[in-house]
Amino acid sequence: xxxxxxxxxxxxxxxxxxxxxxxxxxxxxxxxxxxxxxxxxxxxxxxxxxxxxxxxxxxxxxxxxxxxxxxxxxxxxxxxxxxxxxxxxxxxxxxxxxxxxxxxxxxxxxxxxxxxxxxxxxxxxxxxxxxxxxxxxxxxxxxxxxxxxxxxxxxxxxxxxxxxxxxxxxxxxxxxxxxxxxxxxxxxxxxxxxxxxxxxxxxxxxx
Amino acid sequence: xxxxxxxxxxxxxxxxxxxxxxxxxxxxxxxxxxxxxxxxxxxxxxxxxxxxxxxxxxxxxxxxxxxxxxxxxxxxxxxxxxxxxxxxxxxxxxxxxxxxxxxxxxxxxxxxxxxxxxxxxxxxxxxxxxxxxxxxxxxxxxxxxxxxxxxxxxxxxxxxxxxxxxxxxxxxxxxxxxxxxxxxxxxxxxxxxxxxxxxxxxxxxxxxxxxxxxxxxxxxxxxxxxxxxxxxxxxx
Numbered sequence: 006x007x008x009x010x011x012x013x014x015x016x017x018x019x020x021x022x023x024x025x026x027x028x029x030x031x032x033x034x035x036x037x038x039x040x041x042x043x044x045x046x047x048x049x050x051x052x053x054x055x056x057x058x059x060x061x062x063x064x065x066x067x068x069x070x071x072x073x074x075x076x077x078x079x080x081x082x083x084x085x086x087x088x089x090x091x092x093x094x095x096x097x098x099x100x101x102x103x104x105x106x107x108x109x110x111x112x113x114x115x116x117x118x119x120x121x122x123x124x125x126x127x128x129x130x131x132x133x134x135x136x137x138x139x140x141x142x143x144x145x146x147x148x149x150x151x152x153x154x155x156x157x158x159x160x161x162x163x164x165x166x167x168x169x170x171x172x173x174x175x176x177x178x179x180x181x182x183x184x185x186x187x188x189x190x191x192x193x194x195x196x197x198x199x200x201x202x203x204x205x206x207x208x209x210x211x212x
Numbered sequence: 213x214x215x216x217x218x219x220x221x222x223x224x225x226x227x228x229x230x231x232x233x234x235x236x237x238x239x240x241x242x243x244x245x246x247x248x249x250x251x252x253x254x255x256x257x258x259x260x261x262x263x264x265x266x267x268x269x270x271x272x273x274x275x276x277x278x279x280x281x282x283x284x285x286x287x288x289x290x291x292x293x294x295x296x297x298x299x300x301x302x303x304x305x306x307x308x309x310x311x312x313x314x315x316x317x318x319x320x321x322x323x324x325x326x327x328x329x330x331x332x333x334x335x336x337x338x339x340x341x342x343x344x345x346x347x348x349x350x351x352x353x354x355x356x357x358x359x360x361x362x363x364x365x366x367x368x369x370x371x372x373x374x375x376x377x378x379x380x381x382x383x384x385x386x387x388x389x390x391x392x393x394x395x396x397x398x399x400x401x402x403x404x405x406x407x408x409x410x411x412x413x414x415x416x417x418x419x420x421x422x423x424x425x426x427x428x429x430x431x432x433x434x435x436x437x438x439x440x441x442x443x444x445x446x447x448x
Contacts, residue, residue, distance in 0.1 A: 062446040069386035075439040090323040093316030129292035135316030
């Protein structure tokens with residue numbers, strides 16, 4: 006058995022301290038919000054919203070109230086809106102406690118690559134480099150290996166980097182892993198996943 | 213710049229100062245907070261070879277994607293392309309040059325331009341391709357990149373409310389890049405949903421002071437296109 010994406014989101018949600026300011030990246034990390042108790046944390050959307058709430062009820066959606074993934078959202082009581090320069094001052098100034106970001110590769114040193122595949126279509130950087138470098142803690146979420154079976158937890162990234170030495174924890178379908186510099190420490194393995202199985206799927210020593 | 217009555221009667225009159233080869237800053241995050249009528253007006257104005265500064269340069273064939281379709285852009289400075297196929301195809305063919313910048317650096321480069329700061333050090337992008345060709349410096353043991361201010365010839369801005377001096381208010385996340393771009397251009401043109409008399413906005417409620425605004429066009433109707441309409445079921 007491995008973790009489902011729901012399990013991964015639940016595991017990531019458990020990393021969020023009460024009362025913290027959190028930015029959830031586009032895609033899988035956005036689902037983490039579904040597993041946070043009401044009022045547990047403040048979600049920051051870098052397009053200019055702090056206090057991001059759940060998707061609106063059908064009929065209440067506003068095209069000018071969106072998250073960074075350009076999905077319609079709501080603003081919770083206590084929310085604030087602001088411009089992009091102010092929003093990134095929050096991020097770059099170290100005021101956001103935690104960023105949970107999608108990833109393509111994470112190295113044993115904690116380097117993050119999540120914005121471009123060599124030779125692939127360039128999607129752009131967006132807020133990823135600012136979030137990865139500016140938030141106090143960074144958690145990466147991704148599948149443990151590529152669809153072709155290539156390692157994504159690696160000794161050194163060979164994809165274009167987003168930021169160096171920033172990832173504190175990687176959550177995959179096999180478990181939660183901490184980059185230590187020499188390799189990855191298995192903080193937790195998904196039920197039924199063996200150390201051998203995780204080690205074989207990891208491109209750096211599993212500690 | 214004189215600050216008399218800034219309200220102009222038409223989009224065409226507001227955009228008369230545009231010329232070929234200009235750098236145009238356009239507010240919006242994706243399709244949210246776009247100055248829709250000004251975007252259409254630039255195509256009708258017939259200028260070309262523009263440098264466009266925008267977070268996304270349109271999407272879904274809409275908004276600034278129409279500038280790409282019209283072939284009036286030589287270069288785009290943006291942070292994210294995503295599913296913007298109009299930009300992907302023209303970048304691949306070489307028709308349009310694309311400079312991809314971290315989103316916070318994009319905002320800060322314009323904030324700096326608006327505040328008279330020619331360049332600044334930031335750690336964002338250090339040790340990545342963003343660093344290529346730029347000065348770097350170690351400060352207190354951390355590596356920083358020197359990023360240059362980014363000024364526009366013209367900024368096109370969407371506001372929810374404007375008074376006749378150009379004091380602006382924005383709506384929700386439609387604010388995004390609009391205020392910072394307004395500070396960073398030689399000429400700022402505002403498209404407002406609602407135009408009110410001076411004094412109708414309390415001074416404490418002004419989001420962007422009118423000192424940064426030069427021309428105002430009142431456009432009451434907007435499409436406000438959705439990119440991803442996500443909802444949940446209303447409990448019965």
